[in-house]
Amino acid sequence: QQQVKQSPQSLIVQKGGIPIINCAYENTAFDYFPWYQQFPGKGPALLIAIRPDVSEKKEGRFTISFNKSAKQFSLHIMDSQPGDSATYFCAASSDTGNQFYFGTGTSLTVIP
Amino acid sequence: DTGVSQDPRHKITKRGQNVTFRCDPISEHNRLYWYRQTLGQGPEFLTYFQNEAQLEKSRLLSDRFSAERPKGSFSTLEIQRTEQGDSAMYLCASSMSSGNTIYFGEGSWLTVV
Numbered sequence: 001q002q003q004v005k006q007s008p009q010s011l012i013v014q015k016g017g018i019p020i021i022n023c024a025y026e027n028t029a030f031d032y033f034p035w036y037q038q039f040p041g042k043g044p045a046l047l048i049a050i051r052p053d054v055s056e057k058k059e060g061r062f063t064i065s066f067n068k069s070a071k072q073f074s075l076h077i078m079d080s081q082p083g084d085s086a087t088y089f090c091a092a093s094s095d096t097g098n099q100f101y102f103g104t105g106t107s108l109t110v111i112p
Numbered sequence: 113d114t115g116v117s118q119d120p121r122h123k124i125t126k127r128g129q130n131v132t133f134r135c136d137p138i139s140e141h142n143r144l145y146w147y148r149q150t151l152g153q154g155p156e157f158l159t160y161f162q163n164e165a166q167l168e169k170s171r172l173l174s175d176r177f178s179a180e181r182p183k184g185s186f187s188t189l190e191i192q193r194t195e196q197g198d199s200a201m202y203l204c205a206s207s208m209s210s211g212n213t214i215y216f217g218e219g220s221w222l223t224v225v
Contacts, residue, residue, distance in 0.1 A: 034213065036216075042219070043116075043118075043203055043218045043219045044155065044203070044216045046213060049212075049213065089154050089155070093212055095212070098168045099145070099157040099160060099168065099170075100145075101157075102154030102155050105153065
């Protein structure tokens with residue numbers, strides 16, 4: 001079964017808008033939650049990551065919000081730009097596990 | 113550039129042929145992962161090495177697939193008797209054994225015709 005559920009599947013926003021991508025998980029052993037950005041024909045690139053001991057993390061225009069009790073986390077992209085148009089994947093892993101579980105991805109289009 | 117390197121980037125092969133992909137991880141990384149990604153899906157775990165030891169394999173890794181990491185450096189992923197369903201991007205990633213962050217290569221696209 002899908003260990004990490006991601007929504008929406010696709011998203012279109014105007015330049016300057018704030019797209020929000022959501023992910024949910026069930027396994028409470030997960031303790032590391034990265035987001036990856038992937039452009040067509042390229043491998044996923046690490047964007048930002050969070051651990052459950054904090055509720056929010058910001059890096060530049062990218063913010064992760066984390067709700068441990070709800071087992072949900074989300075990515076917010078501030079002042080989105082056309083260059084942010086890509087597919088975004090959330091993921092989860094645990095210290096005791098050896099693999100990362102990925103969501104199904106969100107295709108983001110930022111319209112100029 | 114000292115990122116994860118994969119070769120070849122693209123491979124077209126006829127059904128039934130064998131193919132091999134190579135991955136060179138970031139030099140100081142002990143862990144190496146292979147993932148498979150199909151269009152519209154997230155990466156799916158195939159296998160994982162800690163140094164030269166293959167410690168975990170996914171059920172997705174049928175007996176036609178074999179991965180090696182001799183001497184704990186580069187790794188190869190071989191697919192024997194390829195099938196059309198093997199068409200996908202094969203991603204290699206690496207990480208420090210003590211950390212969680214994994215870094216992906218650019219991927220190797222396989223098309224089986």
